[in-house]
Amino acid sequence: MTHKKIRVRFAPSPTGPLHMGGVRTALFNYLFARKHGGDFLLRIEDTDQTRFVRNAEKYIVDSLTWCGITIDEGIGAVNQGEYGPYRQSERKNLYRNFAYDLIASGNAYYAFDTAEELNTLREQGEAAKNPFVYNFETRKHLCNSLTLSEQEVAQRIADNQPYVIRFKMPENQDVHLYDEIRKEVHFNTKELDDKVLYKSDGMPTYHLANVVDDYTMGITHVIRGEEWLSSMPLHVLLYRAFGWETDMPKFAHLPLILKPQGQGKLSKRDGDKLGFPVFPLNWVGDDGETAAGYKETGYLPEAFVNMLALLGWNPGTEQEIFTMDELIDAFSLERVGKSGSKFDPEKTKWFNQQWIQRTPNYKLAELILPTILEQGIQTSPQYVEKVCALVKERAVFIQDLWLQATYFYKAPETYDEKVIQKRWDSSIPAILQEICEILQTQNTFSSTHLEETIKQYIHNKQLNMGQIFNCIRLCIVGTSAGAHLFDIFEMIGKTETIARIQKAIATIH
Numbered sequence: 001m002t003h004k005k006i007r008v009r010f011a012p013s014p015t016g017p018l019h020m021g022g023v024r025t026a027l028f029n030y031l032f033a034r035k036h037g038g039d040f041l042l043r044i045e046d047t048d049q050t051r052f053v054r055n056a057e058k059y060i061v062d063s064l065t066w067c068g069i070t071i072d073e074g075i076g077a078v079n080q081g082e083y084g085p086y087r088q089s090e091r092k093n094l095y096r097n098f099a100y101d102l103i104a105s106g107n108a109y110y111a112f113d114t115a116e117e118l119n120t121l122r123e124q125g126e127a128a129k130n131p132f133v134y135n136f137e138t139r140k141h142l143c144n145s146l147t148l149s150e151q152e153v154a155q156r157i158a159d160n161q162p163y164v165i166r167f168k169m170p171e172n173q174d175v176h177l178y179d180e181i182r183k184e185v186h187f188n189t190k191e192l193d194d195k196v197l198y199k200s201d202g203m204p205t206y207h208l209a210n211v212v213d214d215y216t217m218g219i220t221h222v223i224r225g226e227e228w229l230s231s232m233p234l235h236v237l238l239y240r241a242f243g244w245e246t247d248m249p250k251f252a253h254l255p256l257i258l259k260p261q262g263q264g265k266l267s268k269r270d271g272d273k274l275g276f277p278v279f280p281l282n283w284v285g286d287d288g289e290t291a292a293g294y295k296e297t298g299y300l301p302e303a304f305v306n307m308l309a310l311l312g313w314n315p316g317t318e319q320e321i322f323t324m325d326e327l328i329d330a331f332s333l334e335r336v337g338k339s340g341s342k343f344d345p346e347k348t349k350w351f352n353q354q355w356i357q358r359t360p361n362y363k364l365a366e367l368i369l370p371t372i373l374e375q376g377i378q379t380s381p382q383y384v385e386k387v388c389a390l391v392k393e394r395a396v397f398i399q400d401l402w403l404q405a406t407y408f409y410k411a412p413e414t415y416d417e418k419v420i421q422k423r424w425d426s427s428i429p430a431i432l433q434e435i436c437e438i439l440q441t442q443n444t445f446s447s448t449h450l451e452e453t454i455k456q457y458i459h460n461k462q463l464n465m466g467q468i469f470n471c472i473r474l475c476i477v478g479t480s481a482g483a484h485l486f487d488i489f490e491m492i493g494k495t496e497t498i499a500r501i502q503k504a505i506a507t508i509h
């Protein structure tokens with residue numbers, strides 16, 4: 001038996017910036033495709049024109065690119081693929097015929113009820129505490145091709161009366177479904193309504209377009225968020241109604257990502273409220289709305305992806321740090337859990353800190369060099385690379401590699417008062433003067449050599465090592481923090497080291 005090539009898709013609607021939950025869905029699809037040598041498609045589901053947001057599609061593609069999730073086919077792919085177009089708005093004529101097929105086979109019907117009529121029914125239902133549902137019962141009394149005569153239906157259509165096409169939900173049928181993560185799912189069709197498949201504006205609804213596209217694009221696995229689980233019965237019934245059941249994809253609904261305290265789903269608005277990003281990249285909407293992204297906050301894509309992978313999936317081992325290749329290797333739907341996963345902002349920082357240690361220094365240098373040059377500071381990629389090597393251990397965010405290391409590029413402008421109070425006394429200027437003279441005579445200006453020389457001097461003079469080191473550091477860095485003192489000496493060089501000590505002697509009183 002030959003197995004079909006695995007084909008999965010990420011199918012977001014361009015209604016705004018892509019939330020990290022969406023990126024996780026894309027990631028799991030991507031890992032699954034790569035693991036099985038399959039295809040990962042990006043399809044844009046833009047049938048709801050009222051919610052369309054300009055730039056959202058570009059944002060989606062840019063976000064996946066930043067994460068290292070490469071698209072094999074569809075929007076944003078190098079090779080477009082043979083199943084296009086991959087934007088649903090560009091496929092709209094295709095859906096109409098499929099909707100008509102369902103009418104012809106008795107699985108769908110025209111409904112002419114106006115919005116006002118339906119609103120009145122909804123209001124009455126609310127007042128009577130018996131919500132109105134368009135379903136197998138109510139449809140018998142409403143204005144549709146099940147209740148009207150054939151001639152009347154034909155006349156209304158000929159008169160261009162607006163209509164929608166609804167799915168004719170079977171009455172009282174027990175249906176058993178299988179979800180790869182949730183396993184057996186049961187329901188009875190009488191619990192479901194007659195969903196609109198095709199709208200009066202000539203556009204399909206999500207349900208019709210989604211099923212038609214998954215089928216015609218040869219999708220083998222639908223891996224998506226839990227919020228779509230409730231649509232699965234309808235989708236499976238649509239496959240059956242079309243007679244496509246043997247080619248129906250397998251379904252896997254991913255668990256929710258929960259707020260850090262676990263109280264409900266992590267929403268798009270939580271980022272601003274709770275003080276961490278929920279989007280991969282910064283977003284600026286046409287309406288002026290802005291949101292912070294992981295990238296611009298100083299996260300590495302490797303850390304973001306690593307953190308996301310472990311939200312809902314576990315490798316079954318103690319391993320926490322994974323490269324993309326390791327994730328591909330280890331990933332399986334069997335190890336995706338059912339219950340929601342709490343997002344942990346502190347752990348996310350930890351992942352970033354870990355990934356900064358693992359990233360080659362030249363790459364870190366590339367990331368911060370533009371910021372340094374923007375400050376008008378003259379430096380070289382090689383120098384920044386060396387600085388990264390010295391300060392990365394303490395960096396949580398990319399910008400820390402610059403913000404915690406400015407003393408490698410410029411002399412301090414102020415000196416920490418507390419250190420002055422504690423360490424500086426009237427004997428210090430003369431001692432520092434002598435140290436400058438010693439430094440001046442050194443032919444080798446290497447960290448280890450300088451450390452030995454200065455320690456020797458302090459020892460010979462029977463001075464307090466801690467006090468003198470603190471005072472030198474104050475001159476060089478401006479505070480009591482920073483990298484190893486003599487590494488800084490070596491990096492900034494003899495002239496700059498002496499100049500900084502002289503400047504401090506002249507400034508601190």
Ligand code: GLU
Nearest residue numbers: 011012013045210224228
């Ligand atoms: N367009 C849906 C969304 O925005 C796709 C759901 C699915 O994958 O079927 O997430």
